[in-house]
Amino acid sequence: MPKANETVLEIDLGALTQNFNYLKSKLQPNTKFLAVVKAFAYGSDSVEIAKHLEKLEVDYLAVAYTKEGVVLRDAGITTPILVLHPQPVNFKTIIEYCLEPSIYNVKVLKAFIKVAEEQKQNNYPVHIKFNTGLNRLGFWESDVDYIASKLKATRSIMAKSIFSHLAASEDLNEIEFTNRQIESFKTTAKSFEDQLGYRPWLHMCNTSGVINYPEAHLDMVRCGIGLYGFGNSAEEDKMLKPVASLKSVISQIHMIEKGETVGYNRAYTAKGFEKTATIPIGHADGIGRQYGNKKGFVFINGKKAPIIGNVCMDMIMVNITHIDCNEGDEVIIFDANNKASDLAESANTISYEILTAISQRVKRYFYN
Numbered sequence: 001m002p003k004a005n006e007t008v009l010e011i012d013l014g015a016l017t018q019n020f021n022y023l024k025s026k027l028q029p030n031t032k033f034l035a036v037v038k039a040f041a042y043g044s045d046s047v048e049i050a051k052h053l054e055k056l057e058v059d060y061l062a063v064a065y066t067k068e069g070v071v072l073r074d075a076g077i078t079t080p081i082l083v084l085h086p087q088p089v090n091f092k093t094i095i096e097y098c099l100e101p102s103i104y105n106v107k108v109l110k111a112f113i114k115v116a117e118e119q120k121q122n123n124y125p126v127h128i129k130f131n132t133g134l135n136r137l138g139f140w141e142s143d144v145d146y147i148a149s150k151l152k153a154t155r156s157i158m159a160k161s162i163f164s165h166l167a168a169s170e171d172l173n174e175i176e177f178t179n180r181q182i183e184s185f186k187t188t189a190k191s192f193e194d195q196l197g198y199r200p201w202l203h204m205c206n207t208s209g210v211i212n213y214p215e216a217h218l219d220m221v222r223c224g225i226g227l228y229g230f231g232n233s234a235e236e237d238k239m240l241k242p243v244a245s246l247k248s249v250i251s252q253i254h255m256i257e258k259g260e261t262v263g264y265n266r267a268y269t270a271k272g273f274e275k276t277a278t279i280p281i282g283h284a285d286g287i288g289r290q291y292g293n294k295k296g297f298v299f300i301n302g303k304k305a306p307i308i309g310n311v312c313m314d315m316i317m318v319n320i321t322h323i324d325c326n327e328g329d330e331v332i333i334f335d336a337n338n339k340a341s342d343l344a345e346s347a348n349t350i351s352y353e354i355l356t357a358i359s360q361r362v363k364r365y366f367y368n
């Protein structure tokens with residue numbers, strides 16, 4: 001790997017393969033695998049990641065918004081794509097691009113049936129979402145009769161799957177709550193099947209669900225973060241490999257005297273003679289202001305350098321008084337060893353947030 005000479009996000013497709021195989025090894029052989037590639041595949045690149053997953057013969061893909069699915073179809077992805085959070089305004093596009101909507105309330109159900117009928121569709125696959133305790137999106141168990149009657153009254157759509165989402169699958173203090181979600185989903189699914197006369201696929205596990213609740217794998221699982229190398233627990237993290245490495249370079253080194261200040265609003269004051277490095281990555285690249293003022297850090301020549309002062313739009317300054325380094329040297333913001341989850345923790349957030357924040361102006365570089 002050549003050293004970074006500008007800000008780059010390196011994507012290790014070999015690590016993606018490894019994570020995919022590891023997660024698959026947790027499943028029964030006939031359990032299907034849906035890969036979640038929303039938000040630019042957790043900040044990496046949805047097209048490249050989806051192409052790679054297609055080569056690995058993933059069964060399904062999921063995105064959050066319709067537009068994300070359109071991008072994948074335009075790039076030639078042919079795997080079925082579930083759109084987790086579509087709006088009625090997107091329904092014509094959904095059908096035009098062969099995307100499959102999550103149907104999460106009565107309004108969306110009626111609107112999709114209307115568009116599917118207008119478009120003369122026959123058994124168009126949809127995925128019915130049930131709320132079992134997250135209280136975010138989805139029908140209630142008591143809606144089953146209504147949904148079944150609407151489905152029976154039209155030939156335009158069919159329930160390819162019914163699904164739910166766990167609220168705290170990574171939290172082992174919430175096993176009881178999660179078990180209640182699983183039971184409630186199974187009951188709903190049973191009554192849905194009985195009413196409908198056919199059996200849609202069932203799915204409710206995200207990455208931590210795959211790891212912690214094998215009895216809830218059902219017909220398919222939906223993995224996001226695990227594919228990108230994070231498992232929500234130290235033990236699982238050992239088995240997974242972060243796919244993305246964010247690297248940059250030292251643009252300039254400054255020697256400053258005691259009492260001098262660094263950056264906007266003079267937020268940092270040197271305690272003595274100090275050395276700082278300016279790095280071309282800022283809040284517009286995804287390193288939010290919450291990482292400033294010694295919360296966040298980077299690595300230079302294997303040593304940790306805290307971010308000092310406020311994060312600028314296009315730059316951060318770090319303290320390198322204790323580090324032997326030069327202008328042009330590589331800077332690691334995170335990689336497979338210096339984990340994004342540790343940096344995220346320094347500012348009280350999680351790997352999901354720091355990964356998905358990496359903005360599109362950061363160059364992506366893929367290797368296998």
Ligand SMILES: *Cc1c(COP(=O)(O)O)cnc(C)c1O
Pocket residue numbers: 036038084165205206207208222223224225226
């Ligand atoms: C994002 C998302 C997932 C993936 O969750 P991970 O924790 O990243 O594995 C699965 N299902 C739904 C409904 C989601 O929104």
